[in-house]
Amino acid sequence: MIFPSPIHALNWLSSTVDSSQVLAIFSKLFTSDDAFRPDEFDVDAKSGFFPPAPLPKLPDEFAEWEAAFAAAPGILALGEDKSEEALSKRSDGAWWRSNARSWPVKDIDILCGDIRLLQRAHMVLASLLHFYVHSLPPTDSAIIVPKSIAIPLVKVSRELSMAPVLTFADTVLWNWELIDPSLPVRVDNMRYLNIFSGTETERAFYLASAAVELKGVEMLDIFNRFQNLPASSYTDAHVMAQLAKDLGQLASIVNELTQIFQSMRETVDPTDFYWAVRPWWAGATSKGPNHPGWIFEGVPNGDSAHLDLGGASAGQSSVMHALDVFLDIDHRLATKRKPAPSEPNRRADLGFMQRMWRYMPGKHREYLTRLRSVRPVVERAPSLRDSYNAAVRALKTLRDFHIRIVAIYVVTKAGSTPPARFALDEHEGTEGTQKNGPARGTGGSEVSNLLKAGRDATQRALLQE
Ligand code: HEM
Structure with missing residues (x-):
């Protein structure tokens, strides 16, 4: 069958197959050679940012x-x-x-x-x-x-x-x-290998993070489909209807992520998390700017002034950053949006999210660099506004909940005395325990201000009804 244009083909497709398949088929048929292929960025269709199978041992x-x-x-x-x-x-x-x-x-x-x-x-x-x-x-x-x-x-x-x-x-x-x-790769079929602290809390944290990543694969499907839509299709009613559906689906997925975060309250113990687990992830800068940090022997310029030695954080999860890119959450306060940023927003570590990209595998960072935001399309298509806003609201709710978790697991613990069973010296400054200062996260950022600024930046992405 020959079609005079891609849109004619789309109309024919819409009348013959399930509408949820339309966008996928359309993208496959009409995208050019420079089509967006996640596997080029080491992103797997089934396991997302996880490798498709466990890594082999070293020779x-x-x-x-x-x-x-x-x-x-x-x-x-x-x-x-x-x-x-x-x-x-x-x-x-x-x-x-x-x-x-x-x-x-x-x-x-x-x-x-x-x-x-x-x-x-x-x-x-x-x-x-x-x-x-x-x-x-x-x-x-x-x-x-x-x-x-x-x-x-x-x-x-x-x-x-x-x-x-x-x-x-x-x-x-x-x-x-x-x-x-x-x-297959599923949370209930994964066993974590290295547990620094030997605690069930650490294992549960990794499993919950894995659940977020694997749920995120459904989001990546949505992003990839959008990515491969030619700009000429943005005026087509079928394409826009499917995109609205995808954005609605995105909101439901983000709500499910919030439920995964909620489930951590049952499996991750705040005291073990703060005193036994988190210190192992700390990087060279987590004890604040006055600590001399680490020196990598035999490496020219091998110190934290020249190397990224911030330490591990779920803030480096590429799937969460992909969501930000797709919705165009402006963490750097680079665009004028309403409401205007508060004073604490402006004082927050505005470069934090971008800095976290350097802790991701380079291929995943490339994926984020290539990913386009749906927001400019929504700005021109009022029919997408509600579903886009629903996704943004869902992400704001997720960040609200994350702030509550961090208050329980980090902020209230910072500066407190470790329980006797940990037998830690009070003054020794486990990550974030600086007696007279705010709680600090991986890399030394002030946690509360940072996370609230991220939540407010999310809110600011909402488009006026
Ligand atoms: C007990 C559970 C958790 C605690 C206590 C916690 C704690 C924190 C802290 C302290 C930060 C500030 C930056 C830093 O220190 O690195 C942060 C940021 C972040 N965390 Fe979590 N986290 C938890 C669970 C998760 C999970 C499961 C994910 C998703 C995989 C996640 C994703 C993020 C992201 C994306 C950021 C960057 C800031 C933002 O996007 O708002 N966190 N978290």
């Missing part, structure tokens, strides 16, 4: 890294932990660290070209880095990261174009195996 040449990685949770405790159990681990921990210092500096060339092996190497090395640093006795001096870890980690990170430190990808995206390898 035998790297057996020392793999063995130290597997043994670390049983051997090491937080350096600031003075509990009996932690004290009983001290000498084995010192041995583990001296062993790591004695490794030769391994060449990573044989891993280059295989993205899965590079990802595994990043996950293993970044975890070794955090085990090493955070199991040391607390100190006010700079922490020297041995060259056996520092040099290959920096090289692998350059290959992947991401920060040489523990990230969301290392803790959540790459840190699992399948319980039953014959079944």
Whole structure:
């Protein structure tokens, strides 16, 4: 059959197939060679930003890294932990660290070209880095990261174009195996490998984050479909009707994300989270600007002034950033929108969200760079406004809830005295415990102000009815 134009084809399609398939078929038929293909950005159709299968172990040449990685949770405790159990681990921990210092500096060339092996190497090395640093006795001096870890980690990170430190990808995206390898990647079929603190709370946090990522795959479908619509279709009633439906669906998905966040209240214990789990994720800058941070031995300019060493945060989840890009949430306050930003909004760390992009794998960052926002289309099509606004409102509700979670899990804990069972020294300043200042997040940002500014930026995306 020959159609005089894509729109004629669309009309014919609409009369013959289920309307939910129209956009997908239309995009496939009429997009050009530079079509948006998520797999080019290491985004899988079924597992999204997760790799489609668990990462393979590193080749035998790297057996020392793999063995130290597997043994670390049983051997090491937080350096600031003075509990009996932690004290009983001290000498084995010192041995583990001296062993790591004695490794030769391994060449990573044989891993280059295989993205899965590079990802595994990043996950293993970044975890070794955090085990090493955070199991040391607390100190006010700079922490020297041995060259056996520092040099290959920096090289692998350059290959992947991401920060040489523990990230969301290392803790959540790459840190699992399948319980039953014959079944697909689903939250109830994933077992997390490295649990720094050994707590169920840490495991539950990773699983909830995984649930967000996998639910997010449904959002990515919507973004990808939109991405492949030619601009000429924006005036077509069928396309607009389907887009309105997709935006409505997006709002429902975001509401489901809020439910996943809510479920964390039952599985993630605030006290364990703050005192036992979070300190392991902290980066070189989390103790504030006066701490000298970390020095990567053998790496030119190997300090936090030159390397991104902020540490791991769910704020690095590419799926959440993709949602922001698609809806065009203006975290930097770069566009004039109403209501005008408050004083605290302006004082917030406006570069935080953009900075988090550097902690994502380079391919995922490229995906975000290529993703277009639906907002300019909605601005010209009043029929889309309600469903767009519904999606924005759903995201604002999610951020409201996230702020409440952070108040319970971080803000009220900051500056408080650790419960006796953690046997931590009060003054030692676990991440965010600065006695006289506001709670700080990964990378040292003031948490409350930052998150409220993000919530208000979301609200500001609403289009006037
Ligand atoms: C117990 C649960 C959680 C706590 C205590 C928590 C805590 C925080 C904190 C303190 C920040 C500020 C920045 C930082 O420190 O890195 C933050 C930001 C962020 N978190 Fe969470 N988080 C939780 C769950 C999650 C989950 C499950 C996700 C999604 C995968 C998520 C996504 C984000 C995002 C995208 C940001 C950036 C700011 C924003 O988008 O509003 N968080 N979180």
